[in-house]
Amino acid sequence: MPRTTKYLMGLAAALVALGLGTGFVQGRAGPRPRTHTYFVAVDEVAWDYAPSGMNQITGKPFGPLENINMAGGPDRIGHVSIKAVYREYTDASFTTLKPRPAEWEHLGILGPVLRAEVGDTIRVVFRNNGQYPYSMHPHGVFYTKSSEGAQYADGTSPTERGDQVAPGGTHTYVWPVPERAGPASHDASSIVWMYHSHVAEDADLNSGLVGPIIVTARGTSGPDGRPKDVDREFVAGFLEMDENASQYLDENIKKYAGRPEIVKKDPPGAFFYPFNASNLKETINGFTYGNGPVFTMRKGERVRWYLLADANFQVHAPHWHGNTVVVQNMRTDVVSLTTMGMVVADMVPDNPGTWLFHCHVGPHLLAGMVARYAVTDAVTAKGE
Numbered sequence: 526m527p528r529t530t531k532y533l534m535g536l537a538a539a540l541v542a543l544g545l546g547t548g549f550v551q552g553r554a555g556p557r558p559r560t561h562t563y564f565v566a567v568d569e570v571a572w573d574y575a576p577s578g579m580n581q582i583t584g585k586p587f588g589p590l591e592n593i594n595m596a597g598g599p600d601r602i603g604h605v606s607i608k609a610v611y612r613e614y615t616d617a618s619f620t621t622l623k624p625r626p627a628e629w630e631h632l633g634i635l636g637p638v639l640r641a642e643v644g645d646t647i648r649v650v651f652r653n654n655g656q657y658p659y660s661m662h663p664h665g666v667f668y669t670k671s672s673e674g675a676q677y678a679d680g681t682s683p684t685e686r687g688d689q690v691a692p693g694g695t696h697t698y699v700w701p702v703p704e705r706a707g708p709a710s711h712d713a714s715s716i717v718w719m720y721h722s723h724v725a726e727d728a729d730l731n732s733g734l735v736g737p738i739i740v741t742a743r744g745t746s747g748p749d750g751r752p753k754d755v756d757r758e759f760v761a762g763f764l765e766m767d768e769n770a771s772q773y774l775d776e777n778i779k780k781y782a783g784r785p786e787i788v789k790k791d792p793p794g795a796f797f798y799p800f801n802a803s804n805l806k807e808t809i810n811g812f813t814y815g816n817g818p819v820f821t822m823r824k825g826e827r828v829r830w831y832l833l834a835d836a837n838f839q840v841h842a843p844h845w846h847g848n849t850v851v852v853q854n855m856r857t858d859v860v861s862l863t864t865m866g867m868v869v870a871d872m873v874p875d876n877p878g879t880w881l882f883h884c885h886v887g888p889h890l891l892a893g894m895v896a897r898y899a900v901t902d903a904v905t906a907k908g909e
């Protein structure tokens with residue numbers, strides 16, 4: 526290939542990466558297609574699985590059952606751990622966190638919702654504020670090797686930018702959203718994908734690095750990105766966080782166990798051993814025993830639930846009391862969700878009240894994978 530052609534192609538690729546010169550419009554206003562730019566960092570935080578320190582479902586203090594995985598102690602970490610989370614910032618200086626709107630507070634430990642309509646492009650300016658190399662690997666959307674966020678013998682340079690981003694490093698991921706990344710003919714108007722870190726894949730996910738991507742069909746999203754035929758959206762991640770497999774296990778022992786020197790780590794995977802069992806957190810969006818915000822909606826709204834699971838050996842059975850959902854054009858009130866599952870469930874609640882929303886797998890429910898959702902009265906003619 527002539528040098529000038531190669532140069533021009535390189536320049537074009539650079540412009541595409543920057544979202545310039547391609548007819549794309551930045552942000553959420555103006556014509557399609559659009560490039561949606563997000564500034565996302567990995568931050569290490571002290572995550573509390575149960576900020577109230579009690580079981581919000583029973584309304585009582587933790588007893589012996591909950592304390593298997595919630596109590597701290599001389600040789601226990603307890604319900605607070607150092608974790609790595611994806612957090613959204615306002616710009617590339619990564620100095621100001623973008624406030625999470627009230628309607629999305631339920632996301633908990635999940636990273637920000639990244640949105641696009643089919644035809645758009647998602648562009649993530651990524652910064653690793655963590656102490657280990659991390660990445661962002663997306664499901665479903667289109668990516669070239671420099672935006673895959675995973676390293677293996679794939680014929681590209683072992684130091685391909687973005688495969689792993691060193692502590693303190695940055696990388697821009699560019700993810701076009703073609704037709705095949707959007708709803709198929711029997712899907713609803715929007716579908717959910719995941720993104721997660723894929724350097725030490727298992728450890729990265731158990732450290733907390735996972736978030737949702739929502740893709741709406743061409744021409745179906747409103748001004749805020751939500752599908753026009755939906756009034757309210759929720760993302761519920763049925764996340765088993767195995768602190769034994771986290772990057773931060775040793776740090777957490779040192780920081781949170783009363784007497785770190787007496788902690789006896791169990792063999793990997795031996796979940797019936799007491800220390801390992803104490804570190805298995807069965808959560809919805811990082812919260813156990815109803816400690817997250819109550820998912821709140823109004824009667825009669827068109828509510829879309831996006832359900833996710835993470836990468837451990839998992840089977841979940843999300844179950845709503847009080848109302849039903851439609852999944853893949855079929856009615857149910859229990860969804861089957863397996864490892865890295867991504868399921869859309871539509872609900873039009875007709876039954877006001879506060880209702881249980883839990884994993885129906887017995888051991889998960891007992892270990893805290895339970896929340897509540899609330900259906901308030903319908904909007905009145907006065908709009909109240």
Ligand SMILES: [Cu+2]
Pocket residue numbers: 763840841842884885886889890894
């Ligand atoms: Cu479960």
